[in-house]
Amino acid sequence: MYDVVIIGGGPAGQSAALFTSKGQLKTLLLDNEKGLTQRALIRNHYGADDVPGGELVAVGRKQAEKFGTEFNKANVTNVIKKDEGFTIETEEGDTYEGKQIILATGANSKLAETIGLNTKPSSEPYVKHVVDVDAAGRTNIEGIWAAGTAAGVSVHTIITSGDGAKVAVNLLSDLKGERYVDHDAL
Template identity: 60%
Template sequence: MYDIAIIGAGPAGASAALFTSKAGKKTILFDHDKSITKRAWIENHYGIMGIAGPDLVDIGKKQAEKFGTQLVNEEVTDINKQGDTFVIHTANDTYEAKYIILATGLSTDLAEKLGLKTKPGTEPRIKTIVETDQQGKTNVEKVWAAGTVAGVSVHTIITAGDGAKVAINLLSEINGERYVDHDVLK
């Protein structure tokens, strides 16, 4: 049983996983290798002079794994709620988690299967997004959404920041107090 399952390992998902794992939550991150970031060249991401999208995605996943995230390179085909637990299905296995963060980029298919409210997107070429509050919560208890699927700009720096924000907010709710993660120079 995982504390948190994150669906989507692009900038929003990997960033969320980095924070949840670093906070000691047992985290699983699913990647189906179809992130739109994989097609990008990026020069507008703070701290990076220029990077190929596939390299940025790989670095993000490695950072999350460094802190204990389990990476599963499979597409999530369905998610079912059974009591207080979510059962996540892939073609080859099933996994259980207490919380879900959807970071599925352009796809709202899983969100719609879960009964999440959606609305028209505001970004160019983004037809539908998941409706969330400012924290990242959806209308289904214990399901959160981050990044482009939650209506955030497709720019990698913005989706990565939103993944971090949603993770911090979820961790704060789980812990019952505001969670802060600050590293200091050694």
């Protein structure tokens, strides 16, 4: 069983994975590799020159893998709460087990609605509904968190990646019982 299963491999999901893996949580990221970032040209991401979205995603994946994140291509169809954790079902017929879930599915709220998460209208253009979360990223189902555009933040990659990091730090803080801080020294 994974400590954390992240659904969605764009900037929010990969940023969350970077923090959870670096925080010593066994992390799996499931992604259908169809996210909007894959098709974007990004000219407003701090620390990066003009970069095709696919390249930005590839760099994020490499960083998360360095700290132990496992990646699988999958179309997640449902997340079912169990006595301990969750079972994640995929269109391909595979299942995965996780103690905590971070939903980072971008503009697609279909999975959130299938799971039974509360949603609300979005203020972002082209995004109809988002997951209703508290300030930390918690949803109405204990153990399921949401980050990035799926949680109602702006679609800009710099903002969604920051929100993924925020949600991961809040999850780590909850699990550790104290504020989690990730600082490296030279």
